[in-house]
Amino acid sequence: MKHIRNFSIIAHIDHGKSTLADRLIQYTHLVEDRQFRDQILDNMDIERERGITIKSQTVDLPYVDENGREYELNLIDTPGHVDFSYEVSRALASCEGVLLLIDAAQGVEAQTLGNLYAALEHNLVIIPVINKIDLPVADIERVKNEIDDELGLDPETAILCSAKEGIGIEEILKAIVERIPPPTGDAEKPLTALTFDAQYDSFRGTIVSCRVFDGTVKQGDTVRLMSQGTTYRVEEVGIFRLPREPQKELTAGMVGYIIAGIKTVSDIRIGDTITLDTYPALEQLPGFKDVKPVVFSSIYPIASDDYQSLFDALEKYKLNDASLVYQKDSSAALGQGFRCGYLGLLHLEIVQERLEREFDQSIIMTAPSVQYRFYLDDGTRLEVDNPLHYPDPGSIRSSEEPYIKASILIPERYVGVIMKLCMERRGVNSHMSYPTPGRVEVTFDLPLAEVIFDFYDKLKSLTQGYGSFDYEITDYRESSLAKLDILVNGEKVDALSILVHRDNARERAVRVCDKLRDEIPRQQFKIAIQGAIGGKIIARSTISAYRKDVTSKCYGGDISRKRKLLEKQKKGKKRMRMVGNVEIPQSAFLAALKTDDE
């Protein structure tokens, strides 16, 4: 047990976690060179395409130090994007230490801080690693100052590294062994294993990732999920190599997996404690906070008869992503669909993309919304995340919307523009601190609804990429809300409605109407688009009719080409939805989201 080290790699997005994991994997010869590929732990298509990590990955590295001592180094690569920060806190619960990566060119960013705090909460040993020192713009001295002033860590302990060039890898491995303590625990005590992840495998069912704190578990044991009380027979235990490697047993201090005939990922609550049915622990380990969806939007099949197929696809999708929640929804314009809750906008995009690509669904997604609260005259409180469920305005006594505390790290020269941006987004209660000369941390209380759309992109572009941003949801605050309806040729299209702050209503309505004008193709008749609140029109735009759609020539040599074009258009038409007599393309339903003049 002495020779185990459990650690995570944490950092701001893109600082090189997965690339460092690659080098560590290669150093320990876990995969043959010809099977190696960059960011090998990012195994989902969408991760590889976007070059980001979405899901944490665990891998056990066999390491032999210079004295010939053998170690099992258990590495967890974590995602950097805020939407998936819950993955980080889960990973941390099974570790004794972390590598905290800092990009030598970017320096400390918002999630560097956020992740550091999370690691400190778990009392973990922190090894700062300055990565990307190969970059010509790397500024190691500056980063060391930031480590000192902003992170409060000893800059002398930082290891210089280039994950890309393989510089500093040996030193990192040594530091892991020397600085991170081995796990403690008692293999003889009743089993307590913390479930920190679960993955669905179509052959084996759920593969539960866990950290054993006390006790031992092996094939044939009957285990109990303590919070639910359900029991399962263990089919296999093992550790994560590339691929998995079965073991005789998992004992105190180890990180590994259990396969126990658990059908779906939803059958297990991540954070639950696994114990032995016959020799149970008395107390559960502290689990995790539930991950709650932050944004909500509806999904409809483009062809209404594909409802069942969409239902099946969502069920399958959910097998592997328990953080997606959904329930039935129905709209007058779009028929039967689902209301879904996501962890953030990136999560929403990923769900959309995977449903379309991996599950072959053609879907319409409606504008994202946060969850509002309405207090009605009769004393009831309504939680509304769907504009379709907006209560009768006459019965609303008051309403509230969720607020976040945003912390934004920027070079001092951007303070002006960022203050302006936050004020425009209804930010209040600003604070500024100057952790290192020339750098400012700005905190603001902001309505969540104002940041979920394009706040991050705006921030990035206003600060030439230097600004970073982290947030946590804090509370609900009183707010004056209204439902903005969109009418297409006089007909209300319920799936286009959005809930807005009253002060922003007109501006929002104008932007949505303009955006729709650009998204909806011209048709043979004029199309009027109106934004209305409670029947009062507050914005409008028109799409002029096109008056001619016929080509001049159609002789022997033209026919085949023309027919093929029609066949193609027919397919394209399947991506449109008729609302009244107007064809509205899939993309238009998200128009409310693209509020900027892109």
Place this chain on the structure above:
Amino acid sequence: MSRSRKAHSWRPLKRTMNRTDLPGLYIHIPFCKSKCPYCDFYSVTETDRIEEWLQALLIESRYYRHDFGTFDSLYLGGGTPSLLHPRQIEKLITGLRDVFTFDDPAEVTMELNPDDVTRENLAFYRSLGVNRVSLGVQSFVEEEVRFLGRRHTSRQGVSAIEAIRETGFDEFSIDLMYGLPGQSIRTWGSILKEALSFSPAHLSCYQLTVEGDTLFSRMAKEEKLKLPEDSRQADLFVYTSEYLTGSGFIHYEVSNFAKGPETLSRHNVKYWQHTPYLGLGPSAHSLAGKKRWWNVRDVDQYLESIHGDHIPVGGFEDLSSSQMNLEKLLFGFRTMWGIDVRQIIPPPARETIRGLCDSGFVTCHDQNIIPTLKGYLFADKLPLMVS
């Protein structure tokens, strides 16, 4: 628009109106003196290859000698057929007559460029059995003719027409082009008026379109050429139809007008009825039953094939019934015969058809739906609304 809808509500004409079930023969003559900037028909300017091409074409024709039965139309198109020496035209026509059987009388059309037209040539063509000519005038306005990069002048256009009439070709057709940048309805109106003054049996009026790989399309991409907006194009289109139907013409296809039921282009109508046709020469298309095939779009490859003793086919398709349906809709909304709903499988929903009628795109006659002028305007769109 309601006005124009009325103007166009003719009754469906009898099926016999120059529509026959016999196959047509098309010859693609892929040579032009120079390439017009709007044209994407296949043609080359190497006129020294004409003789070689002619030999090859007659060889090609023999591959099909048993396949099509009796033709009742022959169409010499291109390219510029009138670029051939009259003796070559003679060799071509007599050669084809040796290989194929033609109905008597068959419609024999030849496309002419105004600058090639002489009275002697015309008389000679007539003696070979050519009984219909189609003259590429394009415009009577000098600047327009020049803008279109034509080799002839507007004067040559006029004298060519006069020569045609004097040689006794009653059945002649004039090709015109509208929707040129800056063209006003008045200018276009005066062109139409001038055309009618020669009492042609047939008119083809094409909207100038930027096509595939042409000089105009490259200019358009570089924003050096800007065609009128669709509302102006629509105005011109409606004007054309109203003017010509008002003068007694039948607007039988989107771009085609006939003086009377007997002067429709029998050959071209076949393309819109799935009537069989055989196309010979580079890039020519053929249809027999549900099979369509096309020749290579390259003179060299064409010659090479023939010299190597294999047919110069570049591709083919076997039309599925849904593709046939789609084409029936495609043709139906472009022509005055409209669509026999019973022939569409599965038949379009009754509400869809009623919707088309109510919106003024078609008129309904029992099982037939006939496009109105407004229907013609949206002929490329309507098939999508029905299927």
